Amino acid sequence: MKTVSEVLEEINKFKPNALSQNELVGFIDDLESEIVLNVFLEDEYVNITSMDRELVTPNPYYRIYKEYLIAMIDNYNEDTESYSLSSRVFNETMKEFNAFVRRNDLDAVSSTSQFTNYF
DSSP, rough: OBBHHHHHHHHHHHHHOOHHHHHHHHHHHHHHHHHHHTTOOOSSOOOOOOTTOBSOOOTTTTTHHHHHHHHHHHHHTTOOOHHHHHHHHHHHHHHHHHHHHHHGGGGOTTTTOOOOOOO
């Protein structure tokens, strides 16, 4: 699994941006909480306190974080065309990940859980 620092390193190489590290970590923290609450159906919010913290999604779904950060950067830059595309890519990956979790009964996820559109 990827760590917070690995995701930040990838995003800063792939899509240079004006957001601070704290802002990017905040976005990762928000997404991680959404995944834990709405995909794994656990009752806790995530609070990222270490850059070495491993994120919850397995390979190949760790790309969710990069796709989410790209969408947030596009939104921050007020680039509506890019944001529209990047948010669709992110949402499709989230659907795939949610289906993967349900198919493999990871962490006893109920088969009745529904995908939540985050955008």
